[in-house]
Structures are given as C-alpha cells and as structure tokens.
Amino acid sequence: MTYARLDTGAARAIADALAGRVAGIAVDTSGSTGRPREVLVSGEAIRAGVSLSSRRLGGDAHQLLALPPERIGGALVIARATVAGTALVRMPMGPFTAAGFAAAARSLPSGPRQVSLVPTQVRRLLADPEGRDALAGFHAVLVGGAALPERDAPSNIVRTYGMSETAGGCVYDGLALDGVGLRIADDGRVMISGPTLADGYADGHGADFVEIDGERWFRTSDLGELHDGRLTVHGRADHVINTGGVKVHPQRIELALERAGAAAAAVVGLPDPEWGERVVAVVEDGPDDAALAAAVADLPPYARPRRIVHVDAVPRTAGGKIDRPAARALASEEDR
Template identity: 45%
Template sequence: MRVIWSDGRSESVAELTHAVLDALDGGPTVLPLDPRNPVADAVRDAMRPDEPVEPDTAVIITTSGSTGRPKGTLLSARALLASARATHARLGGPGRWLLATPPGYVGGLQVLVRSHLAGTTPVVMDSSRGFRPEAFTDAAREVLASPGPHYTALVPTQLARLLDAGGAAVTLAASFDAIVLGGAAYPDDLRSRAERAGLSVVPSYGMSETASGCVYDGVPLDGVRVRLGEDDRVEISGAVLAHGYRLDPELTAASFAGGWFRTSDVGSLTDDGRLQVLGRVDDMINTGGVKVPARQVEDALTACPGVRAACVVGLPDPEWGQRVAAVVVTTEDVPVERLRDTVRADLGDAAAPKQVRVVDELPLIGPGKVDQGAVRRLLLGHLDRSVADAQQ
C-alpha cells in the first residue's frame, strides 16, 4: 500500500495522480490522506498500511475518523473507471477538468481519473488554504483557455462562495459546460441563484462506496440502478460499486449484498423514476410521535430570506422524546420566530425548531460536509435563552 499525503498543492496533487494512475494499471494500492486533517495519523494507522490489502483494490478512500472509528472504502480500478466513463457520457464527452476539491476525497480523486481518460491534465486550484474564489478564478482562466468541453466539480459551500464573490468568479464559472455539484444537498435557494447567474450546475448524488456521484439530477448514470429497500432506504447497484471496507468483513456483509449497496439515506422515486433523497436514516427526528426529516427542515430554513445555510439535528428532550434543533448561518438579522413560522407553514407544527442558534459558519468535515457531531455539541453546550427552548 502506498500512503500519499496531499494538501491540495499542485506538487502533492501530481504525486497523487502518478500513484493513482499506477494503481489503475495494477500497481500498489493508494491510500490518499490529507495532512491538514488533525486525525490523519490515526486514520492511517487504522488502515494498517503494512498489512496485505484486499484483492482488486486500487484506492482506499477513508473517513476522517473524527465522528467514530475510521472506515476505509475499497475501490477497484474497474469501479473508478466505470464511474469516470459514465460521467463523461452524461455530461457530453471527455473534456478538460479543473480540480477545486481535495483530491484525497472521492469527488476530487475522480477528477484525476476523468482527466486521465480524457487524455488531459487537470488544472489544479491550490486548495492548501481552503477554497478561495480568487484562486478558482485564476484556475478557471487557465482551463478555459484550452479546448473544451470544460468541467469542474464543487460542493455547495464552494458554489455559494463563488456566487457571493460575484464578478469574474461568476462570469468564468458560467463559462463551464458543467459544474458537477456533490458532497451535500443542493438547497433550492442556491439552485435559484445559480440558475439566475447562468451556471450549468449538475447536482449529483453518490458517495465513496459508489466511486463518487452516480445519480445526476435524480437520474442514475448509465449502468447504475437505484431502488428503495426496507423503510425506503436507497439501494444502488452497478459497476461503480466498491467491494467492501478495509479490514471490516462484518460491515462489508451488512452493506453490500447481492450486488447492491445499502446506503444510509432515505429516498423516494417520482413517477418518472427520478430519485429524491429525503435525508439520512438517522436524520429522521421523532418528536412527540411525529417523524420529521431533518433535510426538509433545512430546505425550509434556507428558503427563508436572509438564511445562507442550516443544519438540523434531533436532540434528546424529556417531554418530546427528541426536539428539532437548528444551527443557521444568516446574511442579515432574521427573527427566530420568522424561521419557526416559515418551517411551520411548510411542514407543520412538529417540524418548527424548538432550539435555534445563529453562527458565522457551519462546522465542516471533509469537502462541504457538515460535521453534525460538532453541531450537536454546539447546541448542547450553548443554550441562548432568547432563541432556545421555546416550546410549541
């Protein structure tokens, strides 16, 4: 196993790219890690790099380990290449890619694989200091100066920052043939802003276990099948699937069976077969006997003028069993009662948050993913009497 440390600088991305291409050709398995992750050493140790690797494994994509035991997803060259080919088929053919997300996560790694299949070299946005619209602008100019099609992959937080920056950042972003958006839900207000700005955003759904996004704008990629299992849990099959978890046969057996991967998400299928993801199984909040999907509450909150982002969780409550609690990022002073009234109007009384906290930024883990553990700790450790514990 080759452990490759990549911090988003072009030099480290080049090293990782070389290792990944070697792995695709049958070379040693690659374990990409981000040195900026405070628990990266623990994640590496948990993957036991000195022990034999499970057969047919090209790359191991890991969790950060900050919310529990680190987990390593085993991806074959076949799965990575199937995903990359299907992505190009959906977008309109191979093209030139801008790498704007960390390459140690599956979304960024697939930009390297797609570029390899396209016979091009991705332009690397230096992400060593995080995502900066000016860095994206510089990289975008370089990409767009070469023949297209032109593609990039972003997470919603990055897209929002580009739109907030305006100017050249948005003008150049609008010149891309497609911006694949993944890593988190695509709020309706962000979608509307992107459409007004003329951006060609393609929302994707997927995870490390599916070698990145495998459902684009609700429609599975070629070769991918989606169904709803018990309790409407989303299940996925196809050549893009991982073949298990590093040194964890029990979790592998529980998650992969009969050619299907059992996700942790609840969904629904529209009449025309499009997948709608309603939230994670453990995001369903049972408050007073009513099941409230946290994602729907988040969508209602972010649709409220002045709210840029929101994370909703269920917290223990002696009266209600669980209470709906929210952390929100606002661009202006938004009365908490207006937030509750907005949710109440859309989803009913039970969904209105009983506890709200306003913060400058949501805590993140990985590219664009909200750290729900940190959100819970934030809410449990801070009880603002002006906004918390209001009972319905």
C-alpha cells in the first residue's frame, strides 16, 4: 500500500491512513540532521499516538489547529479530532496573532479543548491580554518544537518531545507516554521505542532505526539524560539553528550567499528572547548587504539572516572545516 503525502491534502491523507485505505502518511522531517527527509508513518502509529495522548491528558477534546497541517504537529491535531469525532477549528490563514487565536478559540464548542503550539506562539499570546485569556480557556496546551522557559508558563502548558519519526510528541513533561520506551545511547543521544515509531524513511536508509534485544528503537539526534524515568533534553547534536520552533539548515543559506559572490559564509544561531535563536550570517569577501539579501529572498522568512557580519576570513578548523563556535563568537561580538 502507499503512503499519502500531507502536502497534497492533510485531512484526506490522515482520514485515509486511519481508515486503512493507505498504509499511512508521508511527512517531511524538520531536518535537524541535514536535509529534510520523507518519513513514512503508519496509520497504526498515528492511532497509537492519539490514543496514548488522550489517555495521558484525561480524555478527548475539541481541537484548534494553529500549526501547519503538512507537518507532523499539525497532522496530529487533525488526527485527534478525527479519531475522537470532536470539533476541529482551523486558525485563519496569515500571520499568527493573539486576536486571530482568540477569535478561533471562541468558535470552538463548549467542553474540553486542546491546542498545539510552538513556543513563539505561546510567548506572543502571553504578551497580549486577549491572547492570555484565550489560552487559559484550554484544557491542555501542547508545546513542542523548542524549549519553553518555566517562568510565566500557565499551568495548562504540556511540554512535549518527539519528531516525525515518532509520530509527533511521545514524551509529555519529560515522561514517556504509556508503552513508549526511553534510553540514552553511549554517545548521549536520546533513543525512543514503542508503538508510535514510524515505519522508516522513503529513501530506504534507516540506520537510526535499530533493534536492541529484539525491540525496535529510533536513535534521535538530540542529547539528553534520564533521571528516575524523566527525560531532560540538552539540545541538538549538530549545528542546526532552532528559530521559533523551526529548524533551519545553515548549509542551504551558506550556499545561497556563496552563489551571490561571498568567498565563504558561516550561518549560526544567536540567542533571541522571542525566537529562541536568530539566524546570523558571517560572510567573507562578500558583496554588499543588498545583494546578499536578494540571494536569500527565495528562502522562507525564518531562514533569512537577520543580520550579516562581514569579516576578513571565516574561521576554520585545522581540517579546513568552518569553525562554527568561532564564527558564532565573531557574530556575538558584532552584535554587542
């Protein structure tokens, strides 16, 4: 059987997967270890994720869709409503605003309500009285995609951890959902097992899906620790930039800048109070900023450098590779 792609119609793809008319859904990863890859998630894994989430949260609920439906987070919102037969209300197209969120929330029926958000959306809502009031009306607010500070977080926030390969969030507030296994690999990477694991990748290369003592595990690219069964994720094991819950690939931006005439470019993430990280480019012997901005104009807005720092030479390691910590330090100096 085939896997239905979310980007050709998420609601239909999920309904077909849950009904068994297709094997499952095909969803692109956020690509934290390189280029996005197409993950094949079975209908059984989707249903398991929905069931385990409902059990942990105390039952089914009406859903507000505020995430892109072609990504796993938004897809699971649709799946929860589909399985439970509850209402699904979609946020209006366009920029995310507190007023738009509040209006969408008001259109939900009475009863338990859930919404999935990224941290940047939560921060914007908490900064607006109307948004804060609307957020308080939800039984559970699932927040994934990036770290969310403890301070000022409402009591209905549920911090989730997962990815496309695990059919979305399968760890809530550090604790695995029932039937989901957690372990830490020798290299410090988080490993996950259980009924929500994807079938694999469309390209057939699945080295990170491994079998240990007869059980199938997925080896993530995140570093973490387990203490008394509670998972703490320390961050990515690579250099991908996480801005507003979206993972940005430096190499793609660097190539665009170099095609525009830069001798070399190093794209790094610097701390940002709203977005978590902001994209900054360190450029060697490049053209002016206008030409560089034009070179990245076709990239998504979140991937375009917020700032360009011109240097005589992009720092490199002894082996000739970009020294990203040194490049980040240069960018930080110029940012002061």
